[in-house]
Amino acid sequence: MAVKESSDRLVELLTRDDTVLDQWVQAVTETLRGRISRAEVQRELTELSRGLTQAVEQAGLDWQGEGFSEVRALLVELSRNRARHGFTPGETATSVFACKDVLAPTTGSSAEDITAYLQLTRLLDALGLFTIEAYARTREEIISAQAEQLLELSTPVVKLWEGVVAVPLVGTLDSARTQVVMEKLLQSLVDSGSEYAIIDITGVPAVDTEVAQHLLKTVVAARLMGAECTISGIRPQIAQTLVGLGVQFGDIVTKATLADALRHVLQLSGVQRYAAGGEK
Incomplete structure (x- = not known):
């Protein structure tokens, strides 16, 4: 069968009667179980049916060619929509x-x-299959965005007192998270004009050499901004681990609890105000 004749046959098949599109919409709507309205499915498949018919008429079966660019774009849009609504790859490809x-x-x-x-x-x-691939890419983007949002939420900077901010850390501290901690802490120091920062690691389950290095980098970055850092949450187990690893914090002040760190910082800031002739 010649290419032109084959394309004509396919177009005839796709447009053989007016009920084809309605049956297609009905079949897809049933698989989605009402989670997307029939009107939305009707819109998607009407555009897809029209684009598919035109593409077959112009480009035959070469779905990767320029003639199918509109069809591929419509399928990407459909896949992204399904992924955002939580549909499975199978439910997406069923369309x-x-x-x-x-x-x-x-x-x-x-x-x-x-x-x-x-x-x-x-x-x-x-x-x-192209639709499933587009769906997978969208899901990866969604998961990556959610991970970034969780990372942001897991590293809040809290104003404890005038001139004093704190970063209560919970969970594992890795390179990516350390970068977020640095950025948020430094930005908070600039925005609030604070001179003191407390990094609380009470919620960090384990501190090894790598985590200690991350903390030191954060303290150094804060010092470059003119702020003094205190690390709180040094539990007995963590202290023993750090001693066993030979990790030294040098002149960085460490405290057992956040309350101890806040008390230390307030005393330090009070002495400075008193020396300057202010109120103690």
Whole structure:
């Protein structure tokens, strides 16, 4: 069968009667179980059906070519929409695969129609796989964005007193999180004009050499901004671990609890105000 004749057969198959689109919409709507309205499915598949028909008419079965660019764009949009609504990859691909059931040949179909249908199923299979790939990329983007949001939420900078801010850390402290801690702490020092910062590690389950190095980098960065840092939450187990590892904090002040650190900082700031002739 010639390429032009094959394309014409496929177009005839896709547009054989007015009920094809309605059946396609109905089949997809049922698989989505009401989580997306029929009107939304109707809009998506109407655009996809029109784009698919035009693409087959112009480019035949070359779904990776320029003639199918609109179809691919529509499928990416559909996949992103499904991913954001929490649908599975299978439910997403069904929006394409359901067309095969609607256009399945009947007992009275001609050999030419059956051949055209087999060609169409191969095309729809390829587009369905493309849809799953687009869905997977979107899910990765969503997960990455959520991870960044959780990272932001897990490193709050709290104003404890005038001129005193604190960063209560909970969970594992790695390089990526240390960078976020530095950025938020330094920005908070600038915004609030604070001269003292407390890094509380009470919620950090374990402190090893790497974590200690991360803390030291954060303290050095704060000092470059003109702020003095105190590390609180040094429990007996952590102290023993740091001694065993040979980690030294040098002249950095460490305290057992956040309350002790705050008391130390307030006393330090009070002495400075008194020496300057202010109120003690």
